[in-house]
Amino acid sequence: MTHPESKKRPMTVPRFLAAKSQGRRLSMITAYDFLWAGIFDAAGIDSILVGDTVGMVVQGNNTTLPVTLEEMIYHGRMVVRGTRNALVIVDMPFMSYQVSPKQAIENAGRMIKETGASAIKLEGGLTQVETIRAVARADIPVIAHVGMKPQSIRMLGGMGKIQRDEEQLLQDAHAAEDAGAFGIVLELIPCQIAARITRELSIPTIGIGAGRECDGQVLVNCDMLGLTEGFQPKFLKQYADLRSIATEAIQQYVEEVREGIFPGKEHSHD
Numbered sequence: 001m002t003h004p005e006s007k008k009r010p011m012t013v014p015r016f017l018a019a020k021s022q023g024r025r026l027s028m029i030t031a032y033d034f035l036w037a038g039i040f041d042a043a044g045i046d047s048i049l050v051g052d053t054v055g056m057v058v059q060g061n062n063t064t065l066p067v068t069l070e071e072m073i074y075h076g077r078m079v080v081r082g083t084r085n086a087l088v089i090v091d092m093p094f095m096s097y098q099v100s101p102k103q104a105i106e107n108a109g110r111m112i113k114e115t116g117a118s119a120i121k122l123e124g125g126l127t128q129v130e131t132i133r134a135v136a137r138a139d140i141p142v143i144a145h146v147g148m149k150p151q152s153i154r155m156l157g158g159m160g161k162i163q164r165d166e167e168q169l170l171q172d173a174h175a176a177e178d179a180g181a182f183g184i185v186l187e188l189i190p191c192q193i194a195a196r197i198t199r200e201l202s203i204p205t206i207g208i209g210a211g212r213e214c215d216g217q218v219l220v221n222c223d224m225l226g227l228t229e230g231f232q233p234k235f236l237k238q239y240a241d242l243r244s245i246a247t248e249a250i251q252q253y254v255e256e257v258r259e260g261i262f263p264g265k266e267h268s269h270d
């Protein structure tokens with residue numbers, strides 16, 4: 001019998017690009033391990049981003065800056081193992097590509113060879129033109145990331161600030177496309193600007209806090225599943241409250257162990 005999932009066509013870079021002209025909106029979510037990647041893939045997600053948000057939601061840091069290349073490779077591998085159809089994109093962490101295009105090609109190459117992912121993402125537009133061009137010319141598909149760039153937190157003075165400089169954002173987006181990016185993440189920008197960028201570019205725009213006119217949307221899995229505590233920005237829709245469900249399950253388990261209810265006869269071997 002054929003598994004229903006095996007009938008689905010895997011997402012590729014050309015299919016991702018074609019989605020825009022076909023008017024098909026793209027769904028993307030972050031994942032950091034085999035377990036969740038498998039759940040998202042089976043649910044039909046188009047694309048999985050192994051985001052450097054792993055540094056915050058999994059590792060517990062305040063920023064994404066401490067994440068290393070080795071850690072991204074480790075998480076990328078796990079996600080690829082759990083994915084059958086979705087396009088897997090791995091984030092290049094802070095200081096793994098900013099030094100020079102040569103450094104970027106070498107590290108992006110390691111990312112693709114050692115994880116089996118299809119593409120990499122890096123932050124920047126105009127300032128990263130040479131790097132995007134160099135990596136794309138090495139046949140490594142690149143997604144750019146403009147708007148609020150978490151790796152620039154020291155320059156921005158804080159996370160979560162909406163970026164409103166329309167001319168700068170347009171220049172960044174066009175520069176990334178011209179340099180060979182096959183997609184672009186737009187983070188925390190006004191929806192009218194995101195709509196204009198989406199109209200003007202021929203590559204898909206994937207928004208997070210950038211409104212509904214983007215060609216696709218991305219969310220951080222722990223945020224949209226209600227696992228992260230106390231994070232309620234305006235752009236976030238919480239699709240489930242898994243933190244409460246998990247907490248209640250663990251409380252019941254603790255109580256049943258204390259009371260001698262678990263394990264019951266049915267969970268014990270004769």
Ligand code: KIV
Nearest residue numbers: 030051052053208218
């Ligand atoms: O690292 C990440 O998870 C991201 C998304 C927020 C787009 O870059």
